[in-house]
Amino acid sequence: MDKHIIKLFNLEPNVNNITPLDLFKAYRNFDAYIAALQEYASQHELTEVEKFYFDFETDPRRKFFYEINQTYFQNYFLLIYFILSNPVLITKPTFANLYREKHLLSEITDHIIDLYKTMDSKSSRFFNKVLLDKFISNLDFSPLPDDSTGPEYKIYFNLFTQETTRLKMFLIELVKDPKWLEHPEQGLSEYDPQFFQFIFENNTGLKLNSSNDFIQIKKWAQKHLDHLMEEINQTCNRLLTNDEDKKKSVHEKMILVGNDQSQHWSSKQEMIDAHELCISKYRHIFIAQNQFKEFNPPGLIVLDNPLLAGGYYLKGNFYLNVCHWNNGNFKYEVENLTLHETIPGHHLQLDISHHSPNHNYLTALNFELCNGYVEGWALFAEHLGDSMLDDPWIYFGYLQSNIFRTFRIIAEILLHIEGQTPKQVIELAKQYLTTSEASITSEIYRYRVLPGQACSYKIGLEVFKRIIKQKFNVVEMKDYMRLDLQDWYKQVLWQTERPLDVLLREHGIIWTFDE
Template structure:
């Protein structure tokens, strides 16, 4: 999954927002204090104390991050926006994490079992990692071309995301939320000025990609704004009276004209007139203050494993070489007589491998969806209730977005999952990646994992709506490897697409560590990926700049896949004829996203239970 969440995944997008969102609400503090006190009553069992604590934590997070609340179906906060990125609010964020770390430590782990024990371990680890992360200067880099509230808010306000626009109150809610957005964006300017003073700034290449994203929302006519989309939808709404519609159109248009557009204009002026001249020539995290330790933290946070940049880099190099060997076999199978680089050129340039229109891309993926849906029963016994739709990425963010991404469905079933395909550059969407990309982003990849997680009854809410990159992306890449088992990849070019996708993930290990730990330049990274793949030049550039912007995230895919595959291999060896692939997949998915060490321990326990069955 390519994270703009939100790539590509909403969980990732929202966790980025949450890390910078603390409210000064006395109601939150009072409610929290009451619940924490209740959680310490001696008469309650440790499990009861834990669940009270976790429930209160989730309720408090809803207030602290109201956009997250909207996505998980808590609509009472639809008019609110995360608090500005002030020093005071960041201090409250740290206090919030320390408070819950102290509270979880007061619960006796030895008296917990099952889901309660899993929740305890996950929650405690999350608080520790969140506190460690505050040592670095992430708040001074509040947005980039891949992630940022400037893009996310536009998607939310387009009317095609989680923000509801069904009633008059929904429209008025978003008007209020827009005012909060304006205050938040003012605070991003202040922390980016702090970044200039402390030499924690974006690379020049990244700033250049952010500018057109901001410019897209500085329009003269409100009707040409993406934020006018909900007013277009209003015309077909039979639940709202004509007189109320007139009021909404007037007030909502005014907010677009006097709040939203000026906010983007102000931010754009700051970036172009002030910030851009301070952009850095270096691209790696190691070039920033505390950069080495910062990147080590990113590795730990994104993989949940104790790995070094050097060992990840070496593993990546080995995998790149192995996959190149598999690609040569495909070249020979299809009878191509030239060299592997010439085969790459052939795949990049021959028109037979490319679509001619956006609609053709979407239609083709709908066909693949139907085919995969007919096969997944071979390997799975648990399926998501929610469906998913195939959609093109919106024009305003397509130029700098990943090739594909997934957005989770609404928990109440009112909105399906969305498999986004970026049709901005048709040469970046070759036909031979259709099967593997659909598996990864939709079924049985991200859609299965995220939708099932949301649908598990009784799962603590912080787990239902949280996640780990290494689990989500590791699962999706592992899911790709199931294609042949499901009877897919019979076309050698589709199999090449699977190899190309895995090669991308292997190259990421090399490039991400190269950029952030070994002093690689942007061009070095581009050259490496160009030499070892048939990716379009625009896609290579977008990928490299993604790794520059979000250090460590790209490591999670291959590392997670390797961990899950190792668990399966050991389970197969231990169980022999007793091994059931469908039950193994249930074990991986049914408890939601877990850190790899916790998942491994859980699978080992399951294996021992199966031996005795």
């Protein structure tokens, strides 16, 4: 199926050089795209992954979500800017592909404008003035410094700015319509619950029995969250030296421990050196010592850009953003972030996947159906380090991130099933998260405008743990590097990412939200 789609829509065949333009070329005429899938399926026997992909893409609800998917948080221009703001990618074939098809920029603008102009009353109610104002404010972009770019970059960025400005002017006029003030703050809760069920399944790759399952899913997530809060309370008590501090609330303890002076960096270079050392350590453990496959070693690219995330993985490189080295980045984060983003997390998994004969191009073009696998594996990878059980600081960092990923599930259900407003969910989040109110607000609005996606992390993690528990009778973290489990990791990574439903079925596991 992937070769058929590549040929029909003239897509970049190398997964490492795919750009947002490939997604646009496939989806801009959504009906033609669906017809192409149906034509192929009528003439070929589909693999399990292809069948899963086909069923979701051709579901009638899928078009509704495509029509509302150009938002302030995720749109074609933001995805392109992710490349334009990256000093490494602009020197690679990725940028060359963008430049070669620069004529598509104006077509993208026309397409997004057309989506909003033709949106029916049902779809338009997903948006309100707050969300459209955010979209407008997120369409201002800055280029890389002149000394780091060439003439083609400058030509492309000028065209890019012209088109984002044209879209911005359209949205400024659009938002003047008083109807946007009348639209609800809540997410999908005023629609049939099957809509959130669909997008939840689409992002996790895990099918539910019905939308009634969300009652149990919320209880399941709350049970996990309560356990994590108990664990972090005990861990804080181990780290706090003042007995009076130990009497404070769990949330107050988390703030005290999280900002402990011993965990601050003395310089940017110290922060960079610590991550380099950690990558080297786990590359030795997994590649040299335990013989996991490696086709390309992970690169470490240091950024100093407040507009980008603190750390992320993309196309063979771990991007470490040091802009908040003295106020927001801490030593206890290094181990988990490195395990998650490099080895044995994202880099190891995707490096193996892109070189495996089992790789499916469609999962790289539109990774949503495999997001539960990809993010679940990266979270599970945090359990495979050699320090967490012995170092309470590393365990504290792990617990903080796990609390964050678990709360996301509750937040999404509150917004999209129970009908709470973002403001109500923000107030609840303050009981569990210790980041700033601005950061929490940003996260909750992300869940509001991108339903389902944030659920995939924690659920993916627990699927991997459930398979290991039932297949190998292993539940203790100290046993996760057992030799027979290492062999299984190598096997499952070589089989490459797949929807969680397919992964569970391959191992004879029936999933329920009851543990």
